[in-house]
Amino acid sequence: MRREGQGRGRRLALAAAGLLAALATPFGAFLLADRFLPPDLPRLETVGRVVQDREGRVLSALPAPGGVWRLPVAAEDVPGHLVDLLIAAEDRRFRWHPGVDPIALGRATFQWIRAGRVVSGGSTLSMQAARLLEPRPRTLRSKAIEAFRAAQLEWRLGKPGVLRIWLTLAPMGGNLEGVRAGSLAWFGRPVERIGVAEAALLVAVPRRPEALRPDRHPAAALAARNAVLLRRAAPALPEAERRAALAEAAPAIRRAMPGLAPHLSREVARDAGPAPIRTTLDAGLQRGMEALVREALPGLPERASIAIVVADLRSREMRAVVGGEWLAEGRAGALDLTRTVRSPGSALKPLLYAMAFDRGLATPSTVMEDLPRHFGDWAPENFARGFSGHVTAASALRQSLNLPAVALMEALGPIRFASALKRLGAPPRLPPGAGAALPLALGGAGITLRELVGVTAALGDGGRAGSLRALQGPAGAGEEPVVRAQVAEAVAAILTQPFPGGGPAGIAWKTGTSWGGRDAWAVGFDARHVAGVWVGRPDGTAIPGATGRSHALPILARAFGILPAAARPLPAGAAGPRPVAAPAPLDALRLLFPPAGAVIEPGALTIRAAGGRRPLTFLVDGVPVAEGGARREAGWVPPGPGFYRVTVLDAAGTAASAPIRVRAND
Known part of the structure; x- marks a missing residue:
């Protein structure tokens, strides 16, 4: 103990001697003071x-x-x-x-x-x-x-x-x-x-x-x-x-601080460091779109608001984002309405038709029925309450008819459609406890304006998936297309038509209206840009008589008038993705899954069919695997890798088949 105490004493003495030596020189004293009295920063x-913006021009300054x-x-x-x-x-x-x-x-x-x-x-x-x-x-x-x-x-x-x-x-x-x-x-x-x-x-x-x-x-x-x-x-x-x-004269007034894109500016600044934040927006386009909103608002009912998103079709970089009229009294101007989840109405029908064309369920020239029909307990109607009888798929999409769209959704499968939306960065928000179902065809799930513009961009960009972005940086990895390029072009050709009230030519567009006129939508694209407009009341109350065609589409036409002209060329042969032997009505027997030419992973497989007269018989290479009876599906476990032909036979002797390949285990 005595020796330990002596050692501690020597260490203290050495420390004191070092301190005195440091204090003995001005620089040593400065270093000591600097360590214990750091500057207040x-x-x-x-x-x-x-x-x-993308060129380094100031969009907005935040205090x-x-x-x-x-x-x-x-x-x-x-x-x-x-x-x-x-x-x-x-x-x-x-x-x-x-x-x-x-x-x-x-x-x-x-x-x-x-x-x-x-x-x-x-x-x-x-x-x-x-x-x-x-x-x-x-x-x-x-x-x-x-x-x-x-x-x-x-x-x-x-x-x-x-x-x-x-x-x-x-x-x-x-x-x-x-x-x-x-x-x-x-x-x-x-x-x-x-x-x-x-x-x-x-x-x-x-x-x-x-x-x-x-x-x-x-x-x-x-x-x-x-x-x-x-x-x-x-x-x-x-x-x-x-x-x-x-x-030079000296300034005589104090100018207002820049305040373009106020909603997006606060969004991107929330977690950013002190350095200037470079976005993908274009200051000139942003200014033009904000002016458009200010000019259009007085013509809308009270408490109604407008949101606009414009993006580059290829890069998915947003060029203008108007979340509403900033701090407008009575219009919830502080809310970013481009990020609010609302019902899209019919605005998702182009993707539905594209997926149906891609899987051979229909082509633009397929004759479809727009007649009263029950889907289980649900009997959907058209917006105008009437029916058009027999129409082509292209005409049904252009007129936004509901019965053909629901029939296509039944044939395609709501789960497959919901999965495609998720891949496109727009996962559908469903009511609590509900799963993907046929009403998805008519807007039975929530989506934001940004997401809807991203979905629409895929149809103008060869079916390629990709999410919108607002900050500069390397583009994300290329996503697998959700539909083939020729199918996306076929749908784009269907949607390319003049604006009803006049406007630039060469624009593919689609409108949507949610139930009760709560949300009016219009989305479109030319050869370079994709844009979307939402009109509605931020609190979700209805605007009587509001439709996407009457309220949102004229604003979309004016938005494309602000953008640099880039009319879509209509390529030859854009009438359909591929010819079929003869268009078939949707009540004809058809094999829904697996599609022709599919490459299937090893393991249990569910064969699905639609149409035809029941009972149905399912066969693989001519050998029955199950009699479905009243059911339209059957399970099958491939015995090994190789090529197979899957067939479904109905009570009238009609058959539908598809060649497939089962992949070998890795």
Whole structure:
């Protein structure tokens, strides 16, 4: 115990000796103080957000907490002439001093002793940065603390870090801080694009931010700016450039901060860091779509709202997103209605027909029945309550008839349709406890406008799956098509027709209306863009008489009028995906699964049929596997890999068959 106590004592003595040695040198004392008294940086990190479009143009600026316009900026973000003017005006020896300029401090001390008052402060940019981080009263004690903090900042952050602090926190009048906020408010442009005269004003205003506010004291602001331009130490400017800068007028008003795409801007900024956020939007298109919404709203019933999504057809990058009229009174303007789950009505029928064509259940020329019919206990009707009798599938889709669509859904299978929606990034939201069922054909599940636009994009892009995105970055891996390209083109050809009230040509479009007129939809695509419009009341109450054709489609036509013209060409032979021997009515016997040419994984298989006269008999290679009786399906377990022919036979002797292959186990 005694020996252990002696060892502890020696260690304490050595530690004390090391501390004294550190304190014995100024640098050692500084390092010790720096370790235990680190600079306070939260103000620098507590900033607003800047959201940019795909070209780097500012879409929207969001304030820091407390409503202060403090936006992040670094020295490399601003023009070189701004930094040059700042150093010339505030700290000529900034490039070489360690945070404190002994020459400037000596001069300031001498002037203070001789005049009995402060003539010049002797503050470096580093000391100003320290004061901006931790504001203090102007006292000698505060100056000493600022000098220590300035050396700390230089030691920890270097010259670029010191400039970042000044450029981000310098007061610009009112609740503006930093050159990025000042540039947007006083000049209406990003700081990256300001000229020499504008840079000089941003250097001048922080000296007396309230007395030099351009909107309140324009003459004083102009004089201060010119003093910076005429300063002896100012960077050498060509005389013509200096004269041009001096001749520029100073701003006399404070501009509103950019506020395009307010819903999306807040969405992408929620989890982002302080750096500017680059989106896929196009500022010009966004501005045009927002103006379209403002112009169209007065023609709608009270409390109705509009949402629009425009995306690039190939990349799925969104180019414009209007979630509603921002903060519009009575229209729930703060809600992003492009993300609200609503019933799509008939807007999903194009995908349903494409999937049916792809599986050989019909072609555009197949004759279908639009006549009263029960599907179990459900007897759907058309929107107009009437029936068209026998129509082609193409005409049924173009007229948005309900009975043919439900019949196709029965033949295709609601689960298969729901799975395709999920692959397309639009998983259907079903009522609690409900599964995928036939009403999916008529909008019996929830979807958002963004998701509907993504589904529609697949039909304009060769059947390729892919989700919409708003942030720049590498495109996702290519998805397997949900339907073949020729099938997608066939459906696109059916939907390409003139807008009823006039508009650009070469657009494929489809409308949808949910029950009671609660949701009016219109989606469409040309050769380059896909767009969707939703009209309704955010609270879900009905708009009597509202339909997709009457309320949403005219807005969609105007939206395509804003987009660059890119009419869809109609390729030869787009009438159908492939010819069939003869169109068959949907009550004819047909094999639903497996389809002809299918490659099946090993294991139990369910054979399904539709139509025909029961009882049905199921055969594989001519050998019965089951008599379905009243059922339209039968189970079969392949004995091994190879090629087989699956056949279904009805009571009238009609047969339907399909060749398939069972894959070998890996």
